[in-house]
Amino acid sequence: MTARRVVRWALVSVVFGGTLFLIAGRTDLPKLWMFAGLMSAMLLTAVALIPEETTRERLKKQQTADPVVLALIRIFFLTTIVVGAADVGRLHLADDVPMTVSVVALLVSALALAFAFSAVRVNRFFMPAVRIQSERGHRVVDAGPYRLVRHPGYVAMLLFAPASALAMGSWLAFLPGLACGLTFVFRARGEDRFLLANLDGYREYAARTRYRMIPGLWCMMLFALALPAVAQDTTGARPRPFTEGGQYDRPYLARLAGRTAIGGYAEAHARLARVDGVTDEFGFQALRFNLFTATQVSDIVRIGAEIEFEEGGREIKLEYAAIDVAVHPVLTLRAGMLLVPLGRFNLAHDSPRNEFSDRPLVSTDLLGVALSEPGLGAFGLFGLKGAGRITYEVYAVNGFHDGLIEQSPDGTRIPMGRGNFEDNNNSPSFAGRVAWSPRVGTEFGVSGHVGAYNVFSLDGNTVDERRDVSIGALDAETSVLGVKVMGEVALVSVDVPPGLQGIYATHQRGAYLQAVRPFGRGLVRTMPSSYFAVGLRLDAVDFDSRLAGDSRRQATIGFNFRPTSDTAIKLDYLRGESRDRFNNASARAEFQLSVATYF
Secondary structure, three states: OOHHHHHHHHHHHHHHHHHHHHHHOOOOOHHHHHHHHHHHHHHHHHHHHOOHHHHHHHHOOOOOOOHHHHHHHHHHHHHHHHHHHHHHHHHOOOOOOOHHHHHHHHHHHHHHHHHHHHHHHHOOOOOOOOOOOHHHOOOOOOOHHHHOOOOHHHHHHHHHHHHHHHHHOOOOOHHHHHHHHHHHHHHHHHHHHHHHHHOOOHHHHHHHOOOOOOOOHHHHHHHHOOHHHOOOOOOOOOOOOOOOOOOOOOHHHHHOEOOEEEEEEEEEEEEEEEEOOEEEEEEEEEEEEEEEEEEEOOOOEEEEEEEEEEHHHOEEEEEEEEEEEEEEOOEEEEEEEEEOOOOOOOOOOOOOOOOOOOOOHHHHHHHOOOOEEEEEEEEEEEEOOOOOEEEEEEEEEOOOOOHHHHOOOOOOOHHHHOOOOOOOOOOOEEEEEEEEEEEOOEEEEEEEEEEEOOOOEEOOEEOOOOOEEEEEEEEEEEEEOOEEEEEEEEEEEEOOOHHHEOOEOOEEEEEEEEEEEEEOOOOOOOOOOOEEEEEEEEEEEEOOOOOOOOEEEEEEEEEEEEEEOOEEEEEEEEEEEEEOOOOOEEEEEEEEEEEEEEO
């Protein structure tokens, strides 16, 4: 270890520690001192163990195969450090992490960094950029931690990023820390594919070393960081539900008797539909009958479930069944059959809440609402000033199966890939949503779902190229002059086998926008809680954004009467147009009368 490297270590330690306390605005913060000390000590360890040649190469500017992912990692990690220091020193929004949790997180951080340094020490090709280092004789390294997993550095950072937030003492910083860690999971998948295709010997190495990042283990270790914080009831009544209209914001919950509540909703439709001037549908449907249960098992554990009977019992499914363990308002663990946080409508799609008879096209035809999957993860909220807050949900789930192509004669259809109850490819997908609500009634959310849908490996042998489906969505709702406005936009990208491209879509998109104006509250004197509403919804779905056709557009005008807020009588008129893959148009007009109620 040269004197120059020691001076560099001292300078970096002083700058890093000084920046932390400058952001915090004060120095009487024991947790921040411990974290700064840990970082200085681990940096000194790196200086002593990592060859200087490797350090010099890592500092060079290099092109990478995934510049966007690398930029996200850096942004998330920087945000974690800045938000953590600012929260414990200035903001105090969620800085009540118990000292025990911070100490455990500090130890996890130290172990994670030590694991990462051991990988850097044995692998001279360990660089920030994903590329083949031909000029340095790039080859496969299978020594040290690489005997255990193919990406030990990413395993370490998966643990270190969120643990560093808790070590500093901020629940608020845990959110970008978790996002940073999960981005490393995403990067490991992409890098694995890149190396399989471009690095000699890597395919054989992957066959010998089964795990990329030890699936499942990281979830348990990450969640274990917060378990010592369970010391109080955090599931009591809150001013606002986590998701308005969601699983724990239903009328029957207010009538809880004992520990268990039972309720549900029913929905019936009558419709007259004409396609190109010919009657296509004229009849009645007992569309849905759903049963809910919710049980408060203890102060920190609750379980909810929902069973849906569709079309008179023709289809029966368990739509939701999840166990929640509340650690803290910013962290609740959830496992079971989950409603995937992909857009807001999937989380709050009950018919009595919906102002129109039908659900939006982007939700039903593009995303497959109601979308449920077995999974495990966490959700939580961070309170802001006034009534503002930030909420998040993040889960590992089974994902979609290849039915989205193989069982869909009409082209790529995401809903045909639902029902992957036993993961078909032993490769979990990831879904999550982050939402900002500056005040009650206004919310802006961003969500996503990414993972493989095909079987690409059997018994450790690669049988096909990995093919992913990636979905992103934006949603928003607010009120303007008494008009409730809400909408959602979704983009879909599917890795389609080369032989099927042009027949099956690789890119899809959809959106809806609606505005509803309530009026006439108490106008019916015998029903003092009653009111009316008039609304307009615009829907658009493009099943292949690379084609002029294969799309649907429609507009719906609705008029509702609600005897109470739990019951809706809806009359809708719909006009729309659909186009096939050859861009042939078909016009549709439809009258809908429906009744929906909670019970």
